[in-house]
Amino acid sequence: MDDIYSVLPADQITENEPMSAHCSFRTGGAADLFIRVNSADELKAAQKCLKDEGKPMFLLGRGTNILVGDGGFRGAVVTMTADHAGSISAAGDDRQGWIDELCAIKADGNRIFAGAGATLAAIAASARDAALTGLEFASGIPGSVGGGLVMNAGAYGGEMKQVVVSAKLLMSDGSTKTLSGDEMKFGYRMSVLKDNGAAALSAVFELEPDDPETITDRMRTLAAKRREKQPLEYPSAGSTFRRPEGHFAGKLIEEAGLRGFAIGSAGVSDKHCGFVINRGSATSAEIRAVIEAVQKRVYENSGIRLEREVIFLGEF
Ligand SMILES: Cc1cc2nc3c(=O)[nH]c(=O)nc-3n(C[C@H](O)[C@H](O)[C@H](O)COP(=O)(O)OP(=O)(O)OC[C@H]3O[C@@H](n4cnc5c(N)ncnc54)[C@H](O)[C@@H]3O)c2cc1C
Structure with a gap:
């Protein structure tokens, strides 16, 4: 049986890697192994090796919809995104650090071809540069193409x-x-990726021709709306809860009297009640406690069960 160091270069593997550096909540303990893959072949080799060794594997995009427990993850976190520590931004053209095939983006005719590790901001910018409209909505979503496919961002x-x-x-x-x-x-x-255990490698987007300046204007308008409504100055994972049919999570939370509700350094945002935020030094346990308290109090107040959009990983 091959061990991971015999199938991938050692500089792509870190042991005891703090997940707080890779998740937008900026919390979370260490993963036993943190592995970067640059190509589909490397991902396949890592997947086979970890499976043979019986080590759990979690595929991480940009970590913008994940809460990792303070106890970390007993297994390997595998990522195909470029090194993004400290560079998560909710808007803008994030092209830095592209390292490889799985992060590549190419425009051809009305289509954009993108590796699953590319950021949504970068594919939106590439589409604009190629005078193609249809991806403006993605320019302010801080995830990767892979995570975006899983979540239908x-x-x-x-x-x-x-x-x-x-x-x-x-x-x-x-x-x-x-x-x-x-x-x-x-x-x-x-x-379909939510349940089938597959990894997304790449995607093809079909868009429409348009004027790049008009596209830029639309992106700016959406970015301004986001800045106005969302607490982008605090670490979070965006909307914490799914939208219940016929309701808005933020409104239900506000009606339950939870605007600004806090446990330790984690809390419901004053600016947008649908966001649970890290006010600075929160632990994942505090964030989780806020999420669960909100679910309980909203249910007591309205009879509606809020479902989490944020994914929990590892030991809390
Ligand atoms: C400030 C802020 C604003 C946000 N606004 C929005 C918004 O407007 N709309 C919206 O939809 N979301 C929003 N989000 C949430 C988040 O950005 C999206 O859910 C995004 O799609 C997650 O992508 P990711 O790369 O960060 O995935 P991660 O959080 O890393 O992972 C999410 C899931 O995808 C899986 N995954 C990741 N990559 C792959 C892959 N290549 N193959 C298979 N599985 C994979 C992971 O295993 C995990 O199950 C926001 C988040 C933040 C922090």
Whole structure:
């Protein structure tokens, strides 16, 4: 049986890596192993090796929808995104640090081809540079293409579902498969990737020609809306809860009297009650406690169960 150091260069593997450096909440304990892969072949080799060794593997995008427990993760966190420590931003053109094939972006005709490790901000910027409209909604979502495919990321009326024509996946048995947009079964903050255990390798986006300046204006307008409504100055994972049908999570939370509710350094944002934020030195346990208290109090107040959008990982 090959161990991970015999299938990947040692400088792509870190032991006891603090996950707080890789998650937008800026909290979380260490993963036993943190592995960067640069290509589909490296991902496949890592996946096989970890499976053979019986080590749990978690695929991390930009860590913008994850809460890792303070006890960390007993297994390997594998990422295909470029080194982004400290560079998570909710808006703007984030092109720094592209390292490889899985982070590459290419425009061809009305299509954008992107590796799953590329950021959503970067594909939106590439589309604009290629005079293509349709990805403006993605410019302010701080995740990766891979995470965006899993979650069917969306904002301001746009979502991945509208623009993805196909996605290439690495299945858990090591085979690759290309699925059409329909086969991706995109729904509200979900896709086929939520359950099938596959890794997204890349995606193709079909867009429409438009004037780059008009596209830039739309992106600026959306960024301004975000800055106005969302507590972007604090670490968070965006909207903490899914939108319950016929309601808004933020409104239900406010009606339950929870605006500004806090446990330790974690709390409900004053600016947008749908965001649980880290006010500076929160632990993951405090963030989780706020999330669970909000769910309980909203249920008591309204009879509506708020479901988490944020994914919990590891030991709390
Ligand atoms: C300030 C802020 C604003 C936000 N605004 C929005 C918004 O407007 N709309 C919205 O939809 N979301 C928003 N989010 C949430 C988040 O950015 C999205 O859910 C995003 O799609 C997550 O991408 P990620 O790369 O960070 O994924 P991660 O958080 O790293 O992972 C999310 C899930 O995807 C899986 N995953 C990651 N990469 C792959 C891959 N290549 N193959 C298979 N599985 C993979 C992970 O295993 C995990 O299950 C916001 C977050 C923040 C912090």
